[in-house]
Amino acid sequence: MNQWSDYSTGERIHMLRGxxxxxxxxxxxxxxxxxTIRQAEQDRRLTLQTLMSLSDALGADISVIQGQQAPRRAMVADDRRMVRTLSSxxxxxxxxxxxxxxxxxxxxDLREAIEQCWALYWEGNFSEAGSLVAPSLISASVTLCDQSANADCEAWGILSDTYRIAAYVANLIGVRDLAYAAIGHAQVAAEKAADxxxxxxxxxxxxxxxxxxxxxxDALSLAEKSATDIEPRFSxxxxxELAVYGSHINFAAVVASRMGNEERAADHLSQSHATGARMGKEVRTHGTLFxxxxxxxxxxxINxxxxxTGKALTLIDSIKEKQLSSLSDAAQNRFKMDKAMAQADAKMWDASLETLEKALIGAPEWARHQTLPGVIAEKVGRASTARLRRVSKLIGVRVPVDNGFASATAKSAL
Structure with missing residues (x-):
C-alpha cells in the first residue's frame, strides 16, 4: 500500500480535493x-502562491500537500476547512x-446559536456544527467585552458553553490538540462565571x-468528580439537574467499563438507571440528553x-423501536453500533453485519468519524461474503476471502 509521501504533489492535490x-x-x-487547477494536479505550475491558495481552499497545510505529513483520516475537504476556521x-x-x-x-441570540450547534452535533452533522461554532465564539467574545460588570458572569457562562461545544466537535473528529485547548478555555470561562x-x-x-x-x-477520576460535585437530592x-447528573454518572460508568472495572461500572450504572427512572422521560439540556x-x-x-454479551443482548431485546425515537440521531446510531458489536461477540455474524450496514447507510456522515465500524468488521470471522464486502466498502476495508469464509482487515479507522 502506498504511503502518502509516495504520491506526487499533483496526485495529493487531486486526492485532497476528493x-x-x-x-x-x-x-x-x-x-x-x-x-491552473488542472496543471497543478498534473504537477505543473506549482508556484508557492498556487500552493498557498490550494492550502487554504482544501483546509490542508502545505506540508500535507507536499507529502511531509499525512492528512487526517476520515476528513473530507469541507471538514478540513471547518477545522482551520474553528481553530483560528x-x-x-x-x-x-x-x-x-x-x-x-x-x-x-447567543443561547439560540449554541442550541443550534448542539442540535447539529447530535444529528451527526459535525462539520456544520463546527462551522457555526466559530462565528458564535467571536460573537460571544465581543459580547463579553461589551458587558457591564454585573453582566459579566452570564457572558462568561455563555462563552464557556461555546468553547465546550468547540471542544466536543474537535474531540469527535480527532483533532485532539484543539479539543484540549478549547476545553481549557471553557474551564477558565466557567470559573469566571462562578457557575x-x-x-x-x-x-x-x-x-x-x-x-x-x-x-x-485521569478520565475516570475526573468523570466521577464531575458527577459527585453536582449529585442532587432526588426528592x-x-x-x-437530574438530566445533567444522569449523563455525568452514566459517562463515569462508560469510562469504568473501558478500564474493565466491573464493580465501579455497575455502581455508576445503578445510579444512572435510578436517575432515569426518577425522570420518567428523556430531557434535553445543556448540550446533553438523558x-x-x-x-x-x-x-x-457498557456491558x-x-x-x-448476554446482558447486552437481553437489554437490546428489551428496547422497543418507538423508544429509540426519543433519542438524538447520534445516540440512536451509537446504539446500533453497540448492538452490532454485541451480535458479533455472540458470533451472530450476519445479524451483526445487517445492523452495521443499516447504520452506515442511514448515517454516513456520522459514521465517517467513528472507530467502531472498522472494529466490528475485523471481528466478524464468518458471514455472508456479499454483505461483508458491502459493509467493508462503506467503511473502507480490504476483505480477503479464505476457504469460503470472509474476514475483514481494517484499511483505515473511521
Missing part, C-alpha cells in the same frame, strides 16, 4: 483558473484577537477528551465493553 469538489469548484474557491476562532478569541468588524449579540454546574459540564467534557486520548485513569431535584431510554441504551455499550 469527489465532493470539482476542479471548477476548487478554482472558484481559490480564485485560480480551472486550467478558538485560539484568536482566547488571545483577545477579535475581527474589527465583529458585532456583539444579545444573550438570547458550579457549568464547571461540572466542562469537567465531564475534559474527561471525554482524556478518554479519547486513552488517559483512562427535590429538577428535571434539568432519561430512562438513554440509561438503558448506554448500558448496552459490551465488560464482555457481558
Amino acid at each position: 469527489r465532493e469538489i470539482t476542479q471548477e469548484q476548487l478554482a472558484e474557491r481559490t480564485g485560480l483558473s480551472v486550467a 476562532a478558538v485560539h484568536d478569541t482566547a488571545a483577545g484577537i477579535i475581527p474589527p468588524n465583529a458585532e456583539p449579540a444579545t444573550f438570547d 458550579d454546574l457549568r464547571g461540572a459540564l466542562v469537567g465531564s467534557g475534559r474527561a471525554w477528551v482524556y478518554l479519547r486520548d486513552a488517559r483512562l485513569g 427535590v431535584a429538577t428535571p434539568t 432519561g430512562p431510554v438513554t440509561a438503558t441504551t448506554q448500558a448496552v455499550g 459490551v465493553s465488560l464482555g457481558a
Whole structure:
C-alpha cells in the first residue's frame, strides 16, 4: 500500500480535493483558473502562491500537500476547512484577537446559536456544527467585552458553553490538540462565571477528551468528580439537574467499563438507571440528553465493553423501536453500533453485519468519524461474503476471502 509521501504533489492535490469538489469548484474557491487547477494536479505550475491558495481552499497545510505529513483520516475537504476556521476562532478569541468588524449579540441570540450547534452535533452533522461554532465564539467574545460588570458572569457562562461545544466537535473528529485547548478555555470561562454546574459540564467534557486520548485513569477520576460535585437530592431535584447528573454518572460508568472495572461500572450504572427512572422521560439540556431510554441504551455499550454479551443482548431485546425515537440521531446510531458489536461477540455474524450496514447507510456522515465500524468488521470471522464486502466498502476495508469464509482487515479507522 502506498504511503502518502509516495504520491506526487499533483496526485495529493487531486486526492485532497476528493469527489465532493470539482476542479471548477476548487478554482472558484481559490480564485485560480480551472486550467491552473488542472496543471497543478498534473504537477505543473506549482508556484508557492498556487500552493498557498490550494492550502487554504482544501483546509490542508502545505506540508500535507507536499507529502511531509499525512492528512487526517476520515476528513473530507469541507471538514478540513471547518477545522482551520474553528481553530483560528478558538485560539484568536482566547488571545483577545477579535475581527474589527465583529458585532456583539444579545444573550438570547447567543443561547439560540449554541442550541443550534448542539442540535447539529447530535444529528451527526459535525462539520456544520463546527462551522457555526466559530462565528458564535467571536460573537460571544465581543459580547463579553461589551458587558457591564454585573453582566459579566452570564457572558462568561455563555462563552464557556461555546468553547465546550468547540471542544466536543474537535474531540469527535480527532483533532485532539484543539479539543484540549478549547476545553481549557471553557474551564477558565466557567470559573469566571462562578457557575458550579457549568464547571461540572466542562469537567465531564475534559474527561471525554482524556478518554479519547486513552488517559483512562485521569478520565475516570475526573468523570466521577464531575458527577459527585453536582449529585442532587432526588426528592427535590429538577428535571434539568437530574438530566445533567444522569449523563455525568452514566459517562463515569462508560469510562469504568473501558478500564474493565466491573464493580465501579455497575455502581455508576445503578445510579444512572435510578436517575432515569426518577425522570420518567428523556430531557434535553445543556448540550446533553438523558432519561430512562438513554440509561438503558448506554448500558448496552457498557456491558459490551465488560464482555457481558448476554446482558447486552437481553437489554437490546428489551428496547422497543418507538423508544429509540426519543433519542438524538447520534445516540440512536451509537446504539446500533453497540448492538452490532454485541451480535458479533455472540458470533451472530450476519445479524451483526445487517445492523452495521443499516447504520452506515442511514448515517454516513456520522459514521465517517467513528472507530467502531472498522472494529466490528475485523471481528466478524464468518458471514455472508456479499454483505461483508458491502459493509467493508462503506467503511473502507480490504476483505480477503479464505476457504469460503470472509474476514475483514481494517484499511483505515473511521
